[in-house]
Amino acid sequence: MRPFLDRVCVRVGRVSTTAPTPAPGARPTTWVDGAAGSLFDLDNLPYGVFSLPDEDPRVGVRVGDFVLDLAPAAAGDMLEAAHLFEAGTLNPFLAAGPRTWADVRAWLVEILGSESERSLVEPALVPLAEVALHLPFEVADYVDFYCSLDHASNVGRIFRPDAEPLLPNWRHLPVGYHGRAGTVVVSGTEVRRPRGQRKAPDADTPTYGPSTRLDIEAELGFVVGRPSALGEQVPTGAFAEHVFGVVGLNDWSARDVQAWEYVPLGPFLGKSFATSVSAWVTPLAALEHARVDLPGQDPEPLEYLRVGDRAGYDIAVEVELNGEVVATPPYSSMYWSPAQMLAHMTVNGASLRTGDLFASGTISGPERGQRGSLLELSWGGREPFTVAGAERTFLEDGDEVVLRYTAPGAYGRIGLGEVRGTVLPAAR
Template sequence: MTTTWVEGAAGSLFDVDNLPYGVFSRPGEEPRVGVRIGELVLDLAPVSAAEMLDVHHVFEEPSLNAFMAEGPRVWRSVRRWITGLLTDETERDLVEPHLMPLADVTLQLPVEVADYVDFYASEHHASNVGRIFRPDAEALLPNWKHLPVGYHGRAGTVVGSGTPVVRPCGQRKGPADQAPAYGPSTRLDIEAELGFVVGAGSPLGERVPVSAFADHVFGVVGLNDWSARDIQAWEYVPLGPFLGKSFATSISQWVTPLEALGAAWTDLPGQDPLPLPYLAPEEARGLDIDIEVVLGGRVVSRPPYRTMYWSPAQMLAHLTVNGASARTGDLFASGTVSGTERDQRGSFLELSWGGREPFGEELFGTGRTFLEDGDEVVLRYTAPGALGGRIALGEVTGRIEPARP
């Protein structure tokens, strides 16, 4: 891979070894597909039409779904073509007129989400939650190390980064309360996660093996699974998360293609007991991705994705092992990413140990527990890149607005 001719992009977090896809619009124009290079967006529709690409029409669509549905052979071919455009000086006259500053475009939700599943794949997060809520019992429930635990979320409330998050209302009942009450959540939280976007689906009744992960998953997004802990605590027995999770899930507006993460794959920390054969532990690998949780402009946590117990490929294999189909636009998430140390916890529930141990006094002058109205949270992600430096995944930003009457 040679150096890009795009000014300011070489050596940046968005060099040619990254090239994430997104959907953008300009005033008076319809949304369409672009790719990011440095601080610019390349409008793929006119360039691909000029070069008479067979799939040029997919870049005129208002989501990535049509492109993703073309499958991995096309994904690889298009990535090679874009890399050539941005590294070959002879292509500059064609390409440069279609490069636009990020400040001049509006980014949209990049994917029309089909289904949404959220997993619970961090042993450290699951153990912390177990200790907080079940201090006198085993931290992990008996099934946890045998399968990737997950729940089905609400695809219709997946929103793009920057979308305000309205404080949800619902039923709550604390341990000392005589009866449940209705009102705004008082224990609103974040969950720093990684999301995986399915491009090529699978038929109903067939399974996706661990080895076929890259044949189906198009790319990766940053993801914040906003959580109302008080609503969740009252409702989740016996069927699990519902209204405490379904009010908003934010994803980044850039989708990092799986190919860009080639240098980020790493061994899992180890699985004991050995999972069942369909989860193929000998093939499953994790990702070395660093996350920063930023509250009010200050970094409060740095969760490391490389510590996750279950791999992305095992999550997809388990999701489909019963014959459930995968569809273009399906989104599945890792669950909260947490490490071994306090400053590696990916939720405020853990950082404040259930609200009992406020955090961040040295940063804010007062200790924090759960989210307050007006708070802005930013999740940032970086990974090793193929050129020897680092690449950035799309950030996820959300600001809390007061509950509505």
């Protein structure tokens, strides 16, 4: 792609030059109706895949309550990257790498921020209410980590009340497991209650049937763009060279199935039936103002896991159950950073592929109202919490869970989209 600052393009017989640079300290504004000052202003611009009735899915960018259809907009501006947006997935664009990501973002800020571009770009805007949203990228591999000190400590206290809550390895490496990429679904997809083996603590043998302890985990997912070669280690400092952006993520969990199966190899069927992600992928570039220091790591990690300042992210999460907010987990409290997750995931030479997804594990803070799973909110089902005047522990059929995410942007808060799912009864 030609750097947009150097371009002079002819569109429909008109000559367009770049918009003037705003004065220092001035806030760029967009001409898109209702978008200025919203969670989806120029300092956000997340990517997704959408379709209109009877049309194939293609790549778009959200601005306010509109989707910019990128293929015609980019083709009309004669951008070399235009063909990347004709696909029904973000993967070709993700694979193009950081230079293309940055150039396209700069071009988007220009065309959506300059009134002189309006007549040419506005025809490519589609109201969000008129589109269907799809899984934004093809998931190559999926890894889920366990990076919240508060969550890991809570789980340890729930299941091992007479022992140390953290296992010996937890403060030395980001613990994780390899999940199932094929059951990652987009926000809005209904989730059917899984069946499996579960064994009651006082029973001698297991039984088979629908999970009775269905749970959610509020997490943040990271989407890999640029791959790495087999045998190559990706250092913490190369995080932004490989990771394009983030998605909200709900790691649905059947706690009774998980408790019976996980020894000795970890989660399997209790996790693999569904993982929901947001329809919008927020670029790391939009989260630059959300970067914060980690809370502190003791002992100091081994050299390959060391990071500098501002390795964490200040992202606020809301967990809503049937229309009522039941928890507000803070991502800023996470012990292990995403750069450390990536470094550990590849330290043995495992390769990255475009579309790889890795998740943070449950986000929980130190307060009860900051717990990112129902397991913690109900303390293993022993301490019910209240929703709409009724005592609750785990999910019931018909429940709707919505996870919402916001973060500081360059000029205000930005939205990372939402992750929505409704529980269906188990299959007969």
